[in-house]
Amino acid sequence: MDGRPGADPDTVTVLWCTTDGDERRRARALLLRSAAAMLDVPESEVWVEHEPGGRPCLGGAGGGLRVSVAHTRGALAIALSERWPVGVDVEGVRELRAAAMGRAWFDPAEAAWIGGLPERERPAAFLWLWTQKEAVGKALGRGLRDGGMRRAVPLPSPWPPGPRPPLVPRPLPGRWDVLSLALGVDDGRHVVGVALHRDGAEPSGEGAVRLQVRRV
Template sequence: MDMHPGVAPDTVTVLWCTTDGDERRKAHTLLVRTAADMLDVPLSELWLTHTDDGRPVLGGAGETLRVSVTHARGALAVALTGGSPVGVDVEVVRRLRAEAMARAWLAPVEAAWVAGLPEEDRSAAFLWLWTQKESVGKALGLGLRRGGMSRRVPLPEPWPPVEGAPPVLRPLPGDPETASAAAVVGGGRLVVGVARHGGTGSGPRPGAVHLRVHQVSPVAYS
């Protein structure tokens, strides 16, 4: 499988894997090796640094890429693109007080959507929205400040999403220059959210930016 289509401004590549620990270091290793692969340069020609607010930045030959990194206990993901700022987030699906959390944190229309689902679906649905909001915050360089949790993201069509179906970046309600998507992966055990801000002139229309989400083996990055 060709997982690295090169540095394309209209493509966002997201790679994820499960792991048994040391998620932060492994995520950084995966990011740097993937960037070197995409750019077809030796590892020695690029390196990873961080801005003052903690955003990952590639230096050297990797400075043309926009990147994002995320890790949770037992899982990690990285996102790379040759275009505009990108964000990625991963969460392990677990039982949550999803309806109450949605009422407390999400926009009313999103909270109503979560509450309207069968109880067994609500935790994954909440995380489906949460990971996108985290990703949008990273792409905008704001984190969850300035009302990040109440910033609406597109609701899924349909629910539950079909695992393996290609996710599509869709514009945020009220912000056509920012688009997000999420995918349920790992047999329903993980949710990966991704977002991208700007870079298409008239906004990231559905399908205008190709989103590639792939699992990789953790062995190569340990």
């Protein structure tokens, strides 16, 4: 990794990579290495713990960082923030009954958006929303309990996003304090969703949240 990730406390750092197996172990190793680099301490001074609900957190010198970890077959992602609770998710783009799944699980406006797209674009669009919902649940510390799949997230505009979309997370409808974003990575073969919870922030007192996304 070049330099220290996330030197600005308003920056959420997201690191991702493809793998050939053992995603869980590699995600843990990347998290510890990245946290140590961010804090400028030896890796031995940072370790992984878990909150009562199961959400991963860091112990030792990493106790002040907010982190999230995700992995799927062939890919992993982590998110780190010095300020905000964060969530991350990653999914491989694959064939899905996207329109039917959207109608079953998502907010009606989101399901209608997916159903209105050309069929070949629907799986990626479904995962665009799914990964954000997963990330939001992690950032809030609630997962997808209590209707998390129905929790609306920002729809992308335009669709499909260009090759270099702006890395600016957007507020959830009706929730100024929760922001999310999804990105196509690995030439569109995977989607990474990111969210943060500006817990305790004042609506009018916050500047722009920055996102740093890198392949490692």
